[in-house]
Amino acid sequence: DADVTQTPRNRITKTGKRIMLECSQTKGHDRMYWYRQDPGLGLQLIYYSFDVKDINKGEISDGYSVSRQAQAKFSLSLESAIPNQTALYFCATSDSHYDRETQYFGPGTRLLVL
Amino acid sequence: DAKTTQPPSMDCAEGRAANLPCNHSTISGNEYVYWYRQIHSQGPQYIIHGLKNNETNEMASLIITEDRKSSTLILPHATLRDTAVYYCIVRRRAGSARQLTFGSGTQLTVLP
Numbered sequence: 001d002a003d004v005t006q007t008p009r010n011r012i013t014k015t016g017k018r019i020m021l022e023c024s025q026t027k028g029h030d031r032m033y034w035y036r037q038d039p040g041l042g043l044q045l046i047y048y049s050f051d052v053k054d055i056n057k058g059e060i061s062d063g064y065s066v067s068r069q070a071q072a073k074f075s076l077s078l079e080s081a082i083p084n085q086t087a088l089y090f091c092a093t094s095d096s097h098y099d100r101e102t103q104y105f106g107p108g109t110r111l112l113v114l
Numbered sequence: 115d116a117k118t119t120q121p122p123s124m125d126c127a128e129g130r131a132a133n134l135p136c137n138h139s140t141i142s143g144n145e146y147v148y149w150y151r152q153i154h155s156q157g158p159q160y161i162i163h164g165l166k167n168n169e170t171n172e173m174a175s176l177i178i179t180e181d182r183k184s185s186t187l188i189l190p191h192a193t194l195r196d197t198a199v200y201y202c203i204v205r206r207r208a209g210s211a212r213q214l215t216f217g218s219g220t221q222l223t224v225l226p
Contacts, residue, residue: 090157092157101163103160104160107156107157108155
């Protein structure tokens, strides 16, 4: 079983809809991250969380919100989806107690906003 | 984090060693060299990291020059499944969480 899972894997939605992307991990890591990747480009950090009570904005947080429901779960919401949020979204985890700089990524969610 | 320079693409024959270079001439003493790869549209995958000594794990070897201004990732027996974009990242181990800046990387194509 994968250590970092994301649901759904693919999603098509319409402009203005609210959607949620979910991430779960079984690695026992305290840190979790949400990134987006546009075609041919690198990853941009949306939000990150050091633990359940700690949420931080990344470089492109506008239009997104997150919820850290438990150590193992970190959800990303698009409050009102717009077409330029069409992208590949990745969740990642890292362990601050052992090696905070090594991040482990989920398989990604491909989102299309019409 | 120090800037890195990698060739945009490389080819390697299946079964041969793939040697991927990375220049990081502005690296500072407390910065590590990390390698990740991303197979088409999949999540990036951690490969290996090192500070000054050469490192080896089940996936690859990392050779860092004595002056630490460059490094080479070695995949000893490349397979078709190793075709991916390989990213060299230099960063400190300590400090607050920041995004991994992947840059443009090297597209490695393993040929049958």
